[in-house]
Amino acid sequence: MSVPSTALEVRLASRPHGWPTDENFEIAEVSVPSPGEGQIVVRNVVMSVDPYMRGRMNDVKSYSAPFQIGEPLDGGVVGEVVASNFDGLKPGDHVLHGLGWREYAVLDGTQALKVDPAVAPLSTYLGVLGMPGLTAYAGLLATAEFKEGDVVFVSGAAGAVGQLVGQIARLKGASRVIGSAGSADKVKYLVDELGFDAAFNYKDGPVAEQLAALAPNGIDVYFDNVGGEHLEAAIAVMNPHGRAALCGAISMYNDTTPPAAPRNLVQLIGKRITLRGLLVGDHQALQPQFVAEMGAWIASGELKYTETVVEGGVRQAPAAFLGMLRGENTGKMLVQLG
Numbered sequence: 205m206s207v208p209s210t211a212l213e214v215r216l217a218s219r220p221h222g223w224p225t226d227e228n229f230e231i232a233e234v235s236v237p238s239p240g241e242g243q244i245v246v247r248n249v250v251m252s253v254d255p256y257m258r259g260r261m262n263d264v265k266s267y268s269a270p271f272q273i274g275e276p277l278d279g280g281v282v283g284e285v286v287a288s289n290f291d292g293l294k295p296g297d298h299v300l301h302g303l304g305w306r307e308y309a310v311l312d313g314t315q316a317l318k319v320d321p322a323v324a325p326l327s328t329y330l331g332v333l334g335m336p337g338l339t340a341y342a343g344l345l346a347t348a349e350f351k352e353g354d355v356v357f358v359s360g361a362a363g364a365v366g367q368l369v370g371q372i373a374r375l376k377g378a379s380r381v382i383g384s385a386g387s388a389d390k391v392k393y394l395v396d397e398l399g400f401d402a403a404f405n406y407k408d409g410p411v412a413e414q415l416a417a418l419a420p421n422g423i424d425v426y427f428d429n430v431g432g433e434h435l436e437a438a439i440a441v442m443n444p445h446g447r448a449a450l451c452g453a454i455s456m457y458n459d460t461t462p463p464a465a466p467r468n469l470v471q472l473i474g475k476r477i478t479l480r481g482l483l484v485g486d487h488q489a490l491q492p493q494f495v496a497e498m499g500a501w502i503a504s505g506e507l508k509y510t511e512t513v514v515e516g517g518v519r520q521a522p523a524a525f526l527g528m529l530r531g532e533n534t535g536k537m538l539v540q541l542g
Contacts, residue, residue, distance in 0.1 A: 207245055207286050211236050212518050213276040213306035220261055223458040224529070228261070229522040232276075236308045239289045244299070244313050248283035248541045250513075251304035252330040253525040254364075255429075258457045267483060277305040280335060281541075282319060282326045293318060300329045307518050307541060324502075331364055331536035332509040333498060335484055339451060340368035340427075341494045342487035345376070347480050348425045348449040352377035355419060357438055359383075360429030361403065362390035364536035365451060369427045370400050371507050382418050384411065384434065386531045393534060398508060406430075412437040422446075430455045436466035439477065447478045458529065510535030517541055 210233050217230040239245050257279055260271045271277050281304030285297045290313025293299065299316035303309035319329045331337065343365075344350045356373040360366045361383025370381045383394045383403040394403040404414040415423075415437045424446050426438035431453025438448060456463050472479065501507035512533035514524040521539045528537040 207236055207238075208308070209236060210234065211307040214518060214521050215276050216261060216271045216273050218273060219263060220458075222460050224258070224261060224526060226522055226526075231519055234306075237310055239287050239310055242290050242312055242314070243288075243310055244285050244290050244293050244316060245287040246283040246299060246301065246303075246309045246311070246316070247286045248281045248304065248307055248309060248518075249298075250283075250327050250330065251281040251518075251521065251539045251541055252279055252334075253521065253528050253537050253539065254279060254336075255452050255454050255457065255528070257525065258529060276303075278302055279304040280330050281305075281309070282329050283309065283541075285316075288313065290314075298326060300334070305518065305521055324499075327511055327513070327536070327538055328509075330538060331511060332368060332502065332507075333495065336364040336536060337368055337498055338487065338491065338494050339482070339484040340365045341372060341498065342484060342490050343449040343451050343482045344369050344372055344425070344427060346487055346490065347482045348427060348447045350376060350378070350425055353379045354424035355380045355382070355421065355443075356425045356427065357382045357384075357415065357419065357423045357441075358427045358429070359406075359434040359438075360452070360454060361385055361394050361400065362534050363429060363531075364533075366427070366429050367394075367398060367509060367535050368507070370394065371398055371501075373425070374399050375501060375506060380419070380421075382415070382423070384415070384430070390534060393510070397510075406434070410437075412440055416441050425449075427451060428453070432456055432463045433465045436468055439466055439468050439471050439475075442471075442475060442477055444475045445477070446475060447480070449482045450479055451482045454529070511538055512536065513538045513540055515540050 301316040358369045362385040380401045383400045391403040394400040402418040422443040426448040429452045432455040
């Protein structure tokens with residue numbers, strides 16, 4: 205396949221204040237350089253949009269460097285090598301790398317991981333077999349120290365990570381798995397398709413009341429993708445020595461004022477509750493175990509996953525990102541680039 209002389213990329217045009225808008229992004233046409241020594245050129249095929257990217261749009265110190273105004277955004281993407289000056293990869297190979305939000309990427313071959321579309325669809329390397337999958341697996345088993353018989357509550361349970369956390373808990377012997385989501389259809393999906401014992405729509409009423417009704421014996425583990433009111437509700441019903449894995453707080457990412465909740469952190473003392481932050485990069489040692497176990501569950505049909513794929517190429521990436529922040533996706537939100 206020939207390499208075009210120019211291609212499109214998505215840049216950060218300005219930093220959002222509160223909810224991002226289309227005006228915070230710009231589409232630019234740029235030249236596609238030839239690969240240097242040890243480099244490859246990749247035609248990106250499918251890219252990921254993820255909640256953590258919202259934090260990188262702010263100019264604040266965090267665990268990941270902020271996006272720069274006038275520069276392309278980046279993130280997980282899978283593509284096909286179309287030119288190579290790297291001994292380990294050749295044209296036609298498929299790779300996972302971190303230069304998404306553009307049609308073509310030029311990068312060092314050492315920064316790309318070869319993947320096999322014959323083993324699993326390319327999209328799964330961005331979801332169930334990729335970063336969100338490992339986040340769910342490590343977050344539940346290592347960060348939250350899940351034990352057989354635990355009652356588990358997952359917020360944002362129909363998202364890329366949440367849909368997997370609940371199923372892993374069930375497969376590992378949870379006594380009850382409860383999820384929250386933002387629509388009646390998602391609640392039905394969690395219970396009917398993924399095997400959650402119970403689920404509720406957080407828009408139907410106070411989270412604390414709905415969770416308490418579905419967890420009469422309390423919860424032992426909370427996997428937090430939402431923060432705020434959800435975290436407060438989980439603390440309220442958590443049993444002594446309960447554990448929470450704090451993976452995300454999407455309910456607060458676009459707030460311009462400090463959150464009102466949780467207001468009951470004093471309960472952590474008497475209940476001896478552990479709240480522990482989760483970054484997937486700390487758990488790469490679990491990768492072989494994760495791939496082996498998740499792969500087996502997928503092959504047997506015991507674990508299911510859903511993807512929401514936005515067609516139309518890189519121009520649709522901002523809309524997909526904004527839709528993900530609004531909760532329009534079920535499972536992993538992806539953009540088909542080619």
